[in-house]
Amino acid sequence: MTGADIVVQVIADEGLDVLFGYSGGAILPVYDALFRYNQTHALDDGGDRLPLIVPANEQGACFMAAGYARASGRVGVALVTSGPGATNAVTPVRDSMADSIPLVVICGQVPTGAIGTDAFQEAPIGTIMGACAKHVFLVTDASTLEATLRTAFHIARSGRPGPVVVDIPKDVQNAPLVFHGERELPVRGYRARLHAVESATPDDDACRAFFAALAAAERPLIYAGGGIVSAEAADALRDFSRAFGVPVVTTLMGIGGFDTTDPLALGMLGMHGTAYANYAMDDCDFVFALGARFDDRVVGVPDKFAPKARTIAQIDIDPAEIGKVKAVHWHHVGSLDVSLRALTAHGRRIGFAPDRRAWHAHVAALKAAHPMNFCRDGDLIQPCAVIEAINRITEGHAIITTGVGQHQMWAAQYFDFRAPRRWLTSGSMGTMGFGLPAAIGAQFARRDLTVIDVDGDASIRMNIGELETVTTYGLPVKIVVLNNAGDGMVRQWQKLFFRGRFSASDKSLHKKDFVRAAQADGFEWARRLDDAAQLEATIADFLAFDGPAFLEVVIDPDAGVYPMVGPGASYAEMITGEWIPSRHVPVAQEAEPTGMF
Amino acid sequence: MRHLISMLLQNEAGALARVAGLFASRGYNIESLTVAATHDEAVSRLTLVVFGDDITVDQVVKQTAKLVDVIDVAEFTRKEHLERELSVVRVEGGGPALDDYLVRTGARLLRRENGQAIVEYTGGTDDVDGFVDGLRAIARLTDQARSGVAAIASQESRTGSAPALR
Secondary structure, three states, X not given: OEHHHXXXXXXXXXXXOOEEEOOOHHHHHHHHHHHHHHHHOOOOOOXXXXXXXOOOOHHHHHHHHHXXXXXXXXXXXXXXXXXXXXXXXHHHHHHHHHOOOOEEEEEEEOOHXXXXXXXXXXXXXXXXXXXXXXXXXXXXXXXXXXXXXHHHHHHHHOOOOOXXXXXXXXXXXXXXXXXXXXXXXXXXXXXXXXXXXXXXXXXXXXXXXXXXXXXXXXXXXXXXXXXXHHXXXXXXXXXXXXXXXXXXXXXXXXXXXXXXXXXXXXXXXXXXXXXXXXXXXXXXXXXXXXXXXXXXXXXXXXXXXXXXXXXXXXXXXXXXXXXXXXXXXXXXXXXXXXXXHHHXXXXXXXXXXXXXXXXXXXXXXXXXXXXXXXXXOOOOEOHHHHHXXXXXXXXXXXXXXXXXXXXXXXXXXXOOOOOOOOEEOOOOOOOXXXXXXXXXXXXXXXXXXXXXEEEEHHHHHHOHHHHHHHHHOOXXXXXXXXXXXXXHHHHXXXXXXXXXXXXXXXXXXXXXXXXXXXXXXXXXXXXXXXOHHHHHHHHHHHHHOOOOEEEEEEEOOOOOOOOEXXXXXXXXXXXXXXXXXXXXXXXXXXXXXXXXX | OEEEEEEEEEOOOOHHHHHHHHHHHXXXXXXXXXXXXXXXXXXXXXXXXXXOOHHHHHHHHHHHOOOOOEEEEEEOOOOOEEEEEEEEEEEEOOHHHHHHHHHXXXXXXXXXXXXXXXXXXXXXXXXXXXXXXXXXXXXXXEEEEEEEEEEEEOHHHOOOOOOOOO
C-alpha cells in the first residue's frame, strides 16, 4: 500500500461514512487512493462507501466536518491540500478547539525535501496550527504514518475533545508501506494524564463533602456547559437534577444538554441569558458547574458572579478549568458522565432528600414574573416570532445551526431543545459563516432529522458559496435568513456603547438579492417574506417542502437582543428591554466599552 | 515572583515551539529557557524561568500540562532542587587581579587571545550575577553569554518517571 492508501484505510477503519474536502496538488495521492477505494468497495446500490463532499472552499469543508462531529458525537474528517488549502482550515480548527469539537484535518504538504524552500503552495502548517489545534503532527517519517493517523483520531476524541491536524508531505503519501492495522504512537504523557482523568471518580470522602455542602444550601443551582454534551452526560444530568431537585441553567454551548422544556430548566444564562436564569444565579447559594468554564460571556465580572453563593462546586475533565476564573470550594477532575452518576448514587444511598419547595417556588415565580417576550404587534416581522413559528412545528426535535450575531442569540433564547446535539453554534470563537456549512455536515450525520440553518444576512454572506453545495448533494437543509440589512449585533453595541455611530454595520444599500442567489444555486423553493400576516403559512410551507428550501425574512431592523448584561456589568444591572419586566430600576445607558470586550 | 518550571518533553520537531508558543500566546515573557535531551534520548528536559503571580503562573503550567508532547511538568520554585547556570565572559585587561579573582571565585580561564580573556563561571543565577559584577570591577567586559537555568529536583521532590500531575 502507499501512504495515501493507508490514510484512506485508517479513515475507513474509524467507521466514517462521509468525508469533506477540497483537492489540490499536494493532497492528490490521497484523493486518488479514495477514488480507488470507492471503486473496489462500492456499496450494493453502487454508491461510494466513503463519499467525499466537495464544498466551495476549505473553510466550508472543515465546518461541515465540525457540523458532522457536533451532530453525531463522532470525529469529523476534512481533507485539504497544502498552503492556501490548509490556511483556509485555520478558522474552523480554532473554532473547534474553542468549542472542544473532535475533528481531524488531513493536510497535504509539499514533499519532505522541499519543506522550507518556499515551494509552491507551501505554508508552515505545524507552526500555524500548533497555536490553534489540540495537536499537530507533521509526518516526516513515512513509517510512522499509520500510527500517527490512528493517534490523531484518539487524541481528537479523548479527554477534552478537540481538533487534530495531520500534515502529510506528498512523498510520504506516495511511499510504499505495509499496513499493520493497529499501531499507535506512545504519546506517553498524554495517555497517562488521560488514564488518570478517565479512571477518576469522586471517592466517598469527596461525595460526603459535596453532599454536606449541598445539604447546607437552600438554593442550589446547576450551571451546565458544553461539557455535558461532549461527555454524553445529559441523562446523568437529568437524573441528578431530578433526584435532588436542583434547577439547571445552561451556557450557550450547554443548550440541549438539559431538556429546555423541563420544569427545572431555566434556559441559558449570561450576557443574553433569560432574565430568570440570571436572577436565579444572583439568588442561589450553591453553584454546581458542570463542564462549564466560567467564560466572560457568562460571568461578566468574576467578583460579582453568583454573589450569594457560599459554595461553588465544579466537575470538569480538564484540570486547567478548575478555579481558572472563580475560586471553587469543591472540585473533581474526571468524566462528567461517570462522576455525576457516582454522585447521584451516593446521594441516593444516603437518602439525600432536602425540602426544596421554597426554592422551586422562588424559581417558578422568577419564570412567571420575567418571561422571555418581545413586541407582538406592529407591521414589521419580529425575528423572535419567526423562531417561535418554526418551533411550533419542530417542537425541539430539529437540528438548528446558526451564524453569529443577533439571530444566534434569538435562536438560543426562543427554540426548544429536547435533546443534545440539536443545537450547533460557534460558541467561543463566534465565527460568522458557521451556520450553512455546519448544517450541511449535520444533515449528513443525521439524515433522519430536519436541519435548519437560522442565519443572518451578514453571516450567510461569509460562506454563501455553500448554498450550491446544498443543492449539489440534494440535501433537504432548510435555510432561513433573518435579514435586518446589516450586522445587527454590532449595530446593537454601537447603539448602546458608541452613541449610535453605526460605523460600517449598515448594509441597507447592498444589492444582494438572496432569493435570486438561492435560485441561481438551484433552490426550487426560495422565497422572501415581508408580510407578518403570511408568517405562519409561509413557515409551514417552507418546512414542509421536500428538499432544500431557502427563506429570507425581512425583519424589524431595530429589533434588539434582550435581556442584555452589558460588558463589565453585573447581572443586577441587566437590561431587560421594553418587553421583559425587570426587577431592578433600569440603569442609565452611559456605559463605555471596557477593556475586556 | 520568580517561577522555575521543569518539564519533560517528547523529543520531537515542533514540541519546543508549541511550549514556547503557549507561553508567548498568553503574554508571558520567558526569562530563560534551557532544553536538551535527557539520558533517554526520546525525552528532552526543559527548564523555564518566568516571572508572574502565583495564580497566573499556575494556570499557564496547567495549560502546558495539556500539550500532547509534554510528558510531565512540575514547578520547582517551592520544592527542594539544585539549579545551575553557566556564564562565559570575554574581558579585556584585568592583569594579575583577574587571575586572583578567578582562583578566588572558582571560575575557569578558557582562553587568552590578543590581550583578552574568555572565562567560564557556573553557579546559581545570583552567584553568576555576583561573579559578573565582581569581574566588571577589575576588567572591561566585552562579551557575555549565559546559558539560562538548568535544574533538577532533589531526591524527595523528584519529577520524572511518574507523569502524574494533579
